[in-house]
Amino acid sequence: xxxxxxxxxxxxxxxxxxxxxxxxxxxxxxxxxxxxxxxxxxxxxxxxxxxxxxxxxxxxxxxxxxxxxxxxxxxxxxxxxxxxxxxxxxxxxxxxxxxxxxxxxxxxxxxxxxxxxxxxxxxxxxxxxxxxxxxxxxxxxxxxxxxxxxxxxxxxxxxxxxxxxxxxxxxxxxxxxxxxxxxxxxxxxxxxxxxxxxxxxxxxxxxxxxxxxxxxxxxxxxxxxxxxxxxxxxxxxxxxxxxxxxxxxxxxxxxxxxxxxxxxxxxxxxxxxxxxxxxxxxxxxxxxxxxxxxxxxxxxxxxxxxxxxxxxxxxxxxxxxxxxxxxxxxxxxxxxxxxxxxxxxxxxxxxxxxxxxxxxxxxxxxxxxxxxxxxxxxxxxxxxxxxxxxxxxxxxxxxxxxxxxxxxxxxxxxxxxxxxxxxxxxxxxxxxxxxxxxxxxxxxxxxxxxxxxxxxxxxxxxxxxxxxxxxxxxxxxxxxxxxxxxxx
Numbered sequence: 001x002x003x004x005x006x007x008x009x010x011x012x013x014x015x016x017x018x019x020x021x022x023x024x025x026x027x028x029x030x031x032x033x034x035x036x037x038x039x040x041x042x043x044x045x046x047x048x049x050x051x052x053x054x055x056x057x058x059x060x061x062x063x064x065x066x067x068x069x070x071x072x073x074x075x076x077x078x079x080x081x082x083x084x085x086x087x088x089x090x091x092x093x094x095x096x097x098x099x100x101x102x103x104x105x106x107x108x109x110x111x112x113x114x115x116x117x118x119x120x121x122x123x124x125x126x127x128x129x130x131x132x133x134x135x136x137x138x139x140x141x142x143x144x145x146x147x148x149x150x151x152x153x154x155x156x157x158x159x160x161x162x163x164x165x166x167x168x169x170x171x172x173x174x175x176x177x178x179x180x181x182x183x184x185x186x187x188x189x190x191x192x193x194x195x196x197x198x199x200x201x202x203x204x205x206x207x208x209x210x211x212x213x214x215x216x217x218x219x220x221x222x223x224x225x226x227x228x229x230x231x232x233x234x235x236x237x238x239x240x241x242x243x244x245x246x247x248x249x250x251x252x253x254x255x256x257x258x259x260x261x262x263x264x265x266x267x268x269x270x271x272x273x274x275x276x277x278x279x280x281x282x283x284x285x286x287x288x289x290x291x292x293x294x295x296x297x298x299x300x301x302x303x304x305x306x307x308x309x310x311x312x313x314x315x316x317x318x319x320x321x322x323x324x325x326x327x328x329x330x331x332x333x334x335x336x337x338x339x340x341x342x343x344x345x346x347x348x349x350x351x352x353x354x355x356x357x358x359x360x361x362x363x364x365x366x367x368x369x370x371x372x373x374x375x376x377x378x379x380x381x382x383x384x385x386x387x388x389x390x391x392x393x394x395x396x397x398x399x400x401x402x403x404x405x406x407x408x409x410x411x412x413x414x415x416x417x418x419x420x421x422x423x424x425x426x427x428x429x430x431x432x433x434x435x436x437x438x439x440x441x442x443x444x445x446x447x448x449x450x451x452x453x454x455x456x457x458x459x460x461x462x463x464x465x466x467x468x469x470x471x472x473x474x475x476x477x478x479x480x481x482x483x484x485x486x487x488x
Contacts, residue, residue: 045240046198048268048292048452049184051080054192055266056184057238057247057257065204065234067172069139072096073201073213075224075272077131079293080194081105081281087134087193088202089186090174096136097191098125102162109136109149111173118165119149121158128282128293129311131198131272133214133222139207140171152210154222176204176234183238183257196292198271199224199239204232224272243267268292270450270480274465277312277448277479279436287436291452295326296436297443310448312479313340313433316392317487318411320461320476321434322468323386324453326443335444336360336368337390337397338435339426358435359397359421361386368399368406368421376421377406385447385469389476392432396420403470411473449478 049055072088082104089095094111098104099120108120125132135152142148145166151158167173175181183200184193201213206229217223227237237251243264247257270276270292278293287308288297296308323335338358359370361382368376379386379401387400389411396417398409405411409419423432436444445452449466459468463486466478477483 044269044271044274046075046077046196046268046270047238047240047246047262048196048266048270049193049262050266050291051085051192051194052290053261054185054189055261056182056192057259057262058180058182059236059247059255059257060180061176061178061234061255063233064178065176065232067176068141068170069205069207070176070232071138071201071203071206071208071212072136072175073134073199073203073208073210073227075131075133075198077196077198077270077275077292078105078125078128078194079196079278079281079289081126081128084191085193085195086182086184086186086191087197088175089182089191090177090179091187094174095186096134096175106162107134107151107153107158109138109151116165116171117149117167117173118163119151120161120163121151121153122160122162123153123158125153126282128195128278128280130275131196133210133224133272135208135210135213137207137209138175140167140169142207143169145169150207155210155214155216176202196268196270197238197240199227199237201227201237202231202235203227203229204235206230206232240267265452265454268450269465269467273482275481276450277310277434279308279434279446280311281308283309291445294447294450294452295443295445297326299441308436309338309340310434310446310479312448312484313431314392314479314484314488315431317484318393318473318476319390319479320466320468320472321388321390321479322447322451322470323388323434324445324447325382325384325386326445328382328442335386335436336434337388337432340431340433359426360435361399370421370425374425379406387470388434389473390432391417391420391476392423395423397423398473400470412475449480 084097084099086095086097096109099106099108103124105124105126106121107125109117111117133154137150140148148166180187185191212229213227214222215225231251231253234255235251235253236249236255239250240246242248246262246267247259249255279296281289281293336359361368361379367378370376384402389398394415398411398420399406407419451467455467455469457469459471460466461472461477465480465483477487
């Protein structure tokens with residue numbers, strides 16, 4: 001048959017749509033001319049908010065939108081827990097936030113000035129290793145009070161509520177008014193958000209379900225999809241694609257936000273479908289976390305050792321990490337690698353290398369210790385960027401400094417382990433991750449593939465993931481969920 005066995009009307013394709021059934025020749029031509037219908041694009045970036053530097057976005061609409069009906073959607077990965085953190089706020093009281101009234105880290109839409117909106121989950125949200133999809137669907141015109149505010153998390157409506165004061169029918173509030181709207185803090189300059197936001201969408205005039213923004217994949221995991229609906233007058237879509245203008249609105253409205261204290265380095269590739277490892281504040285002592293839990297520091301003197309661990313701990317595969325040493329104190333930092341199944345993780349007395357199941361760089365003088373203080377190599381001044389390649393398949397660790405592998409090591413040597421440290425020296429077997437112990441000062445930044453510091457060269461792993469200063473050894477990968485699913 002002339003159409004290759006496919007019967008249908010002839011198409012007139014555009015860049016995004018087509019009608020009828022495609023003939024084979026049409027399909028070929030459309031692919032060649034790049035008119036084959038493409039799925040609507042959506043971001044692969046997030047914006048990293050740091051409360052310590054007072055990061056936020058703001059915009060004042062020229063006119064009020066529909067203050068009775070709207071939907072807010074965002075993918076959020078938390079870093080700092082505990083205190084109230086505003087996600088979207090119109091003033092000091094009317095806000096979408098993580099709050100602390102009943103219990104820290106509850107998700108809420110609340111207006112504490114008037115007490116006419118106060119819908120708060122019983123559930124608390126303290127996972128710092130993954131993204132939550134959060135949706136607030138508001139429609140005060142509904143006859144049933146409980147339908148006027150709906151909170152959703154990862155595709156499911158939250159019905160177990162700590163407080164449930166719903167707005168009066170046809171009530172109007174500050175969100176979507178022609179007053180300043182804030183992302184990442186309130187109007188009073190406090191309650192800053194700390195963590196990552198991705199796909200921040202506001203739809204003016206519609207109360208939508210989360211299925212407009214996400215879908216369960218074949219494994220049952222809630223994942224983002226492009227939003228293809230309309231936005232209304234004050235709607236916006238923040239995809240954080242432009243590192244020089246992180247407040248850019250990708251919707252047709254052009255409702256761009258003003259950027260405050262955020263810089264290009266705050267554009268992150270940490271995203272729900274490619275979720276990167278960070279350090280874990282839920283397992284640490286009194287160390288300070290910043291930059292999306294990728295910068296860890298400790299001040300003072302005469303301190304006891306306190307440790308922090310990574311959120312990911314693979315059992316197999318080959319993994320590459322860079323650690324930038326910003327400063328060291330006297331007897332200050334041990335950084336490196338630990339067996340999470342066997343190490344005394346709750347009380348690492350002196351950091352990686354000081355017990356039988358770990359290895360690490362000791363910042364005072366620069367030796368790399370393993371198995372309770374045995375010297376493996378000497379680094380010298382622990383400055384610049386340290387490199388760690390973990391070959392869990394063949395059982396070796398490799399260290400490098402500023403692009404040169406120590407001990408003339410070859411991380412690509414496989415079972416030979418040239419210049420590497422054999423994991424058999426560390427009671428091998430189990431889950432392995434990154435560890436840091438801090439005592440009398442010091443500051444380091446971790447790059448698992450989405451760096452919190454400027455990169456001058458831009459190297460990726462073999463699958464195109466990550467942004468590293470130095471070349472990733474062949475066969476090694478950045479620590480993210482895509483790579484873990486395939487290689488870990």
